[in-house]
Amino acid sequence: MVDKICVLFLCTFACFVCVKTDVVCEVGFCQSFLSDADNSCPQTAADCDINNATHTGLRLKSPTLCNCCDYCLPLYGKGDHCSLGGPGTGTTIGRCGHGLTCDPETSKCIRMKSKCHDAQDVFDARASRGEVGALERRPYCDAKGRFVAFDCVPTQTCFCQSEEGERLFGEVLYTGPLQNMPCGCSRFNEQIRKLISTKVPFPVPGPRCTADGNFNPVQCIDRICYCVNRINGEISGGETINLDTEPISKLPCYDPNFDLFPEIFWAEPPYNYTTPCYNSVQDKAKIIEQGERDGFIMDYFNTFDDMDCLPDGTTGRIGRTRNGSKICIDQRQNRIGDYEAHMNTPEYENMDCKCALTTELMTALSEKPVCCANGNFRTIQCYRGFCRCVDSDGRQIGREEREVNRLQCFTSNWQQC
Structure with missing residues (x-):
């Protein structure tokens, strides 16, 4: 067993086949090659040039010598x-x-069957009955019928989501309908959790993320750290450092704003670039390994559920006080407001602090959602004279009403939670 926490990366291997050829695709080759009367490009499909409601296509590298010719792959429409x-x-x-598949029975393009498309159908049916609220959004699906990388609550925040539409780590302020949130790192970590067997003895962390679900520009494997692209996680530049002799601040991509616990590495060499959560996992792994070497049965202690690190390396957004109650905390482990839930209460069991974290992001704004005492979203939110029902993520459910008692989620004690 290794006694260090390693960052896991999934690698894609490409296979290259070498063949004997007299052709070298140098700069200017295609121009001279096509100038020969015997060499001409085949007629390409017109779909890529038309690109309207009925005709569209993808421009790809052509299957011709040195890809000298244009190539258009037509995309067929529904039916x-x-x-x-x-x-x-x-x-x-x-x-x-995009979003279509070939029906083997009819040989016609039909809409893909997916969870996201089903959600769109439900939304459309509700919209036709006039049951959609002003702040509700029709689900967005990608080309394969999966949920796109993020979802938004207009006037509040946007957060990362999985291909199945489940909320993931990563949240930022809502800035408008054209907002884009890649969430590549957050989704990468979610895929790792799905692929890694639950029988693996110690947690396997993925690449470290920032609060918006993107890749932290600094990534480390063991003691070697390097720079990556914030969106796709690919290595950028050739600089690396060894933490045994150099601090992480020597990397050109190091940004102190993304370093949640700088005090951990500002010391004498060997340096560190870690978090208290990663340290706790590492320390516990060492204890278990040492116990096994000494002949002790460590199965009872071999659980890390209480120290499951988030993609940014923190322990979570719910902390605990000395008396056992739960409180809401931010990414630097500082308490947020006075949100608290005491043991042996329903509020303790269902505490998620999502509303507390959202209002923390919206500190500079005048209109914020109303939270319960435990930091969860109150099921009824009122905004500029109208009230609406919301889910646990603060997303509107159904039409808004001027009179709160007309809402389907109304209860006599709706203000107390």
């Missing part, structure tokens, strides 16, 4: 003929467009 291949099915030069 258009398609083929999955096979005897008697015919051939097509394109494929079904």
